[in-house]
Amino acid sequence: MSAPPRLFVEPDLEAGIDVPLSADQSHYVLNVMRLETGDSVLLFNGRHGEWQASVGVASKRNASVVPSRQTRPQSAPPDLWLLFAPIKRQRIDLMVEKAAELGVRRLQPVMTERTHVERVNGDRLRAHAIEAAEQCGLLSVPDVGAPQPLASVLTDWPGDRRLLFCDEQGPAPPVLEALRDRARQPWAVLVGPEGGFSASERDLLLALPAAVPVSLGPRILRADTAAVAALALWQAMLGDWT
Ligand code: SAM
Secondary structure (H helix, E strand, O other): OOOOOEEEOOOOOOOOOOEEOOHHHHHHHHHHOOOOOOOEEEEEOOOOOEEEEEEEEEOOOOEEEEEEEEEEOOOOOOOEEEEEOOOOHHHHHHHHHHHHHOOOOEEEEEEOOOOOOOOOOHHHHHHHHHHHHHHOOOOOOOEEOOOEEHHHHHHOOOOOOEEEEEOOOOOOOEHHHHHOOOOOOOEEEEEOOOOOOOHHHHHHHHHOOOEEEEEOOOOOOOHHHHHHHHHHHHHHHHOOOO
8 A cells, every 4th residue: 555645734733633735735635636535645744743644625626634643753954054045946845855955954046256057946946845855754844035146145154063164176075074072063055157156256165263164075066966975974973864
């Protein structure tokens, strides 16, 4: 028997309450998964863990679900952010999906001098993050911040957070060497645009005490590949893969 579908919902979760589903979720549950009243789904809202629930009222277009018991308590992913310069649509969607799967808590688009993407559709990125969380058994969905200029993000950089600066122009130490013997504290990973960081941006980054410049090897990786590689290595060294 296939696993019940997992759905991210906003309302609080407790036994016996009626949780209405959105139009898209109702379509997915009723028409795609062809579930009927009484069939099982799993719910999570990023606050109250994961709950077993059953399809309650189902009309042609609208469904609601009723939680019955908590199946997993809420837990928080490691305190890891991904800062990324927006790239082309398909690649940015893929990067957001992979970063969510890899357990980031926050996705922060940063506008850089060589960013050629005018607009970032935050709602679409959030929808991709929710879908990744639903499919990968996550208990929370990463926040998606509104795009900000890199310089202002660095000016207000939080004192307790380290910044893993993926610096293909270097010289920078190999990432595993740079992460060895580091404290477990809040971190962020930064990847640049397809055109790379400008000289003045690199100066700003190298002057930031919290920044840890790293090399991801001798090949120039596409930004989305660099993000996945850096996040995976951070999780392996300092995250919840250890
Ligand atoms: N400026 C580069 C160029 O020569 O065209 C390409 C930039 S790369 C496509 C996009 C971003 O991925 C970079 O700004 C950097 O953050 C990261 N990146 C790619 N390859 C890397 C490497 N070998 N080491 C560290 N960071 C890398």
